[in-house]
Amino acid sequence: MKLVDTHCHIHDTGGGENHTRQLWEKLGLNDDQLIARAKQAGVEQMICVGTDLEDSRLAVKFAAAHDRCYASIGIHPHEAKRYVKDGTTFKQLLQLGRSAKVVAVGECGLDYFYSHSSPEDQATLLKLQLEVATALNLPLIFHVRQAFTDFWPIFDTYPNISGVLHSFTDSIATLEQALSRGLFIGVNGIATFAKSPDQLAIYKRIPLSRLLLETDSPYLTPAPYRGTVNEPKHVARVAEYLSALRGEPVTRLATASTKNARLLFAI
Numbered sequence: 001m002k003l004v005d006t007h008c009h010i011h012d013t014g015g016g017e018n019h020t021r022q023l024w025e026k027l028g029l030n031d032d033q034l035i036a037r038a039k040q041a042g043v044e045q046m047i048c049v050g051t052d053l054e055d056s057r058l059a060v061k062f063a064a065a066h067d068r069c070y071a072s073i074g075i076h077p078h079e080a081k082r083y084v085k086d087g088t089t090f091k092q093l094l095q096l097g098r099s100a101k102v103v104a105v106g107e108c109g110l111d112y113f114y115s116h117s118s119p120e121d122q123a124t125l126l127k128l129q130l131e132v133a134t135a136l137n138l139p140l141i142f143h144v145r146q147a148f149t150d151f152w153p154i155f156d157t158y159p160n161i162s163g164v165l166h167s168f169t170d171s172i173a174t175l176e177q178a179l180s181r182g183l184f185i186g187v188n189g190i191a192t193f194a195k196s197p198d199q200l201a202i203y204k205r206i207p208l209s210r211l212l213l214e215t216d217s218p219y220l221t222p223a224p225y226r227g228t229v230n231e232p233k234h235v236a237r238v239a240e241y242l243s244a245l246r247g248e249p250v251t252r253l254a255t256a257s258t259k260n261a262r263l264l265f266a267i
């Protein structure tokens with residue numbers, strides 16, 4: 001089984017946001033061990049996703065130093081307020097985006113569940129990153145939570161955008177809207193502890209041709225490993241769970257999602 005973890009934060013083992021780094025410290029593995037364990041589970045490639053400028057720099061550095069790892073550079077909607085008045089953000093992201101092994105822009109988007117930044121600031125930073133992605137001709141990794149009503153009108157003003165809705169949990173209606181726009185759908189460990197029939201229906205409905213797998217590690221550990229720190233190798237658990245839920249052979253699901261990841265991110 002060949003898999004790709006399309007969304008992880010393993011570059012934060014040596015820095016980044018405090019809570020993320022502390023989780024990696026709790027797991028107690030070094031970078032090479034993490035990557036070797038992933039490889040053993042069939043995870044051949046990993047995308048390290050940045051959440052602010054500093055963190056994106058870490059992701060770029062990490063990808064440059066490690067085989068099988070790639071970087072996405074971006075500013076999470078939570079962090080929007082820190083950058084909205086900084087006139088150099090666009091230029092800095094553009095520059096960083098030209099580094100080796102950068103395969104996407106994000107995670108960017110709108111998050112109205114936690115309102116760490118105002119909707120206006122979040123929208124400004126989302127547009128800025130859509131422009132960076134357009135200039136660099138890169139796909140985007142979107143983080144959108146309880147904000148699709150505002151997200152689509154912004155998204156629709158940027159033609160020729162490709163990307164993934166990471167950690168998708170929204171609704172069948174939103175799924176259809178995403179599919180009609182050609183987006184990929186990222187599924188992680190949340191699926192393994194989802195209980196509501198409506199949410200499980202979403203995971204069954206995603207066409208194989210649009211499915212991407214991810215961990216969002218060190219967060220969102222899949223069942224039955226809840227209570228431990230998540231790591232890229234657990235993308236295999238997400239694949240197994242989805243295969244059972246959807247009644248599809250796991251190798252078929254792995255092959256399709258890996259092909260999608262390699263196509264979208266050109267890896």
Ligand SMILES: [Zn+2]
Pocket residue numbers: 007009049107216
């Ligand atoms: Zn993430």
